[in-house]
Amino acid sequence: MRARAVRAALADCQLCVHRCGVNRLAGERGPCGAGLESRFFSLQTEVSDELELIPTFAITFSGCDLRCPFCITAPPSWQADLGQRLSAAEVAHRAMQALEQGARTIMFLGGEPTIHLATVLDVISLLPDSARLIWKTNGRCTAEARRWLEGLIEGWVVDFKFGNPDCSRRLVGDSGYMTAVQETLVWAAEHSDLVVRHLVMPGHVACCWQPVAAWLAERLPGVKVNLRTGFWPARMMAGFPELQRFVEPEEAQQASRIATQYQLRLIS
Numbered sequence: 682m683r684a685r686a687v688r689a690a691l692a693d694c695q696l697c698v699h700r701c702g703v704n705r706l707a708g709e710r711g712p713c714g715a716g717l718e719s720r721f722f723s724l725q726t727e728v729s730d731e732l733e734l735i736p737t738f739a740i741t742f743s744g745c746d747l748r749c750p751f752c753i754t755a756p757p758s759w760q761a762d763l764g765q766r767l768s769a770a771e772v773a774h775r776a777m778q779a780l781e782q783g784a785r786t787i788m789f790l791g792g793e794p795t796i797h798l799a800t801v802l803d804v805i806s807l808l809p810d811s812a813r814l815i816w817k818t819n820g821r822c823t824a825e826a827r828r829w830l831e832g833l834i835e836g837w838v839v840d841f842k843f844g845n846p847d848c849s850r851r852l853v854g855d856s857g858y859m860t861a862v863q864e865t866l867v868w869a870a871e872h873s874d875l876v877v878r879h880l881v882m883p884g885h886v887a888c889c890w891q892p893v894a895a896w897l898a899e900r901l902p903g904v905k906v907n908l909r910t911g912f913w914p915a916r917m918m919a920g921f922p923e924l925q926r927f928v929e930p931e932e933a934q935q936a937s938r939i940a941t942q943y944q945l946r947l948i949s
């Protein structure tokens with residue numbers, strides 16, 4: 682029922698904070714590029730996520746509503762028209778096979794899974810209630826999208842990338858990024874088991890990680906935080922000179938000191 686309702690709501694799509702309102706049923710596309718049909722960038726069992734989640738069967742959708750210049754999987758994961766075309770039944774079947782073979786969780790990710798919410802709900806409807814479902818997101822879903830997922834997802838893994846409006850505007854063109862992600866984090870902490878991820882970016886420890894850490898300590902004390910320092914200067918860095926290198930050891934140490942200062946609960 683939820684999948685049908687979400688599909689009908691694509692006539693005026695409000696799934697992510699772009700709220701572009703295009704009619705995806707009529708073939709219109711918004712900034713995410715997603716239409717009616719979902720495609721899959723990959724489906725495989727993975728072991729590089731949080732230890733409490735792995736091995737996880739990762740259902741990776743094509744297409745994203747954000748354009749981070751440091752994205753290591755773009756452009757394939759940005760383009761909703763690329764990737765495999767699979768039915769919800771086929772995806773669910775492969776997920777259940779993975780569970781039988783030892784996967785502990787099933788993870789929906791992208792790109793960004795929010796923009797494919799109707800397909801996600803189709804897949805969930807075919808999975809056993811006992812399946813542990815994980816939602817890995819950039820956190821820019823709207824309240825409506827979150828409500829459609831309520832009660833279905835055991836764990837949310839949310840990226841909190843930028844710590845001030847200037848950096849988010851400069852890097853992804855969204856000065857409202859923090860407000861959107863913070864709303865999602867508060868909701869996810871109330872409705873699920875939440876892990877917050879922060880990828881330390883070179884040159885952005887003081888301006889981004891410090892305020893993210895301070896906010897987490899104040900608003901979500903005790904929340905699980907995965908602080909990642911393996912930034913990979915993969916691509917599209919021409920306009921962002923500070924991102925054309927790896928994170929220096931001193932920056933990683935500084936990030937750890939900030940986590941300690943705010944008494945964050947770090948996990949790996």
Ligand code: SF4
Pocket residue numbers: 694695696697698699700701702703705710711712713714715746795796
């Ligand atoms: S999910 Fe895509 S179509 Fe829907 S509001 Fe966001 S950008 Fe627009």
